[in-house]
Amino acid sequence: FILVAGDLFDSNTVDRSTVAAACAAIARLRLPVYVIPGNHDNAGPGSVWKQEFFTRTVAETAPNLHVLLERKPEICSDAVILPCPLFRRQDSNDVLDWLQNPDLAASLPADRPWIVLAHGSIQGFDFTDPEDADGVANLLDLDRLAGLKADYIALGDWHGAKSVRPNAWYSGTPELTTFPKGGDHDPGNALLVDLAARGAAPQVTKIPTAQIRWETMSATVSD
Secondary structure, three states: OOEOOOOOOOOOOOOOHHHHHHHHHHHHOOEEEEEEOOOOOOOOOOOOOHOOOHHHHHHHHHEEEEEOOOOOEEEOOOEEEEEOOOOOOOOOOOOOOOHHOOOOOOOOOOOOOOEEEEEOEOOOOOOOOOOOHHHHOEEEEHHOOOOOOEEEEEEEOOOOOOEEEEEEOOOOOOOOOOOOOOOOOOOOOOEEEEOOOOOOEEEEEEEEEOOOOOOOOOOOOOO
């Protein structure tokens, strides 16, 4: 299956043609696709996820698309997905709060991996980039997941592929959204994650997906 850790759409005012094109592309994947709302397409009032056109288009053209709008376990045949959707663009609350319930772990199947799916920033990131200006408001404290013992933490918001822990990764954007920044900022990838079983270390492979390049060009023009 495929996980999208927020911001499938760039805004909640996305037009119908974009919704239709996205659903058609997802339908062609022929795999279950699980999506949570991010800061750009949060699940607040008037969100794209609750519009009649969106729900009807998904039902008619992309039955493999599953939008996880609630903070509750999604029990799949191969894994347990623990979604942490955003309900507003900037949330001062920790979306991981519901995972602190001491009874949660005991209620989950122990025969398949547990995957946390969340959107936000972590301590130590420098959000001076305008693209990531909202990141400071949506802070994730991954230390609070220590008791849960999740097998993998799939993160969205940061635009580059980045491992923040052995079992916690940002996938970044599948296309480059601006000029390359160098360093460890590595956009234009998807992540292939192999979780053999509950308690096994995840094997993560970056798969290049970008088809757009940003070039700096110079020219001399004379009269």
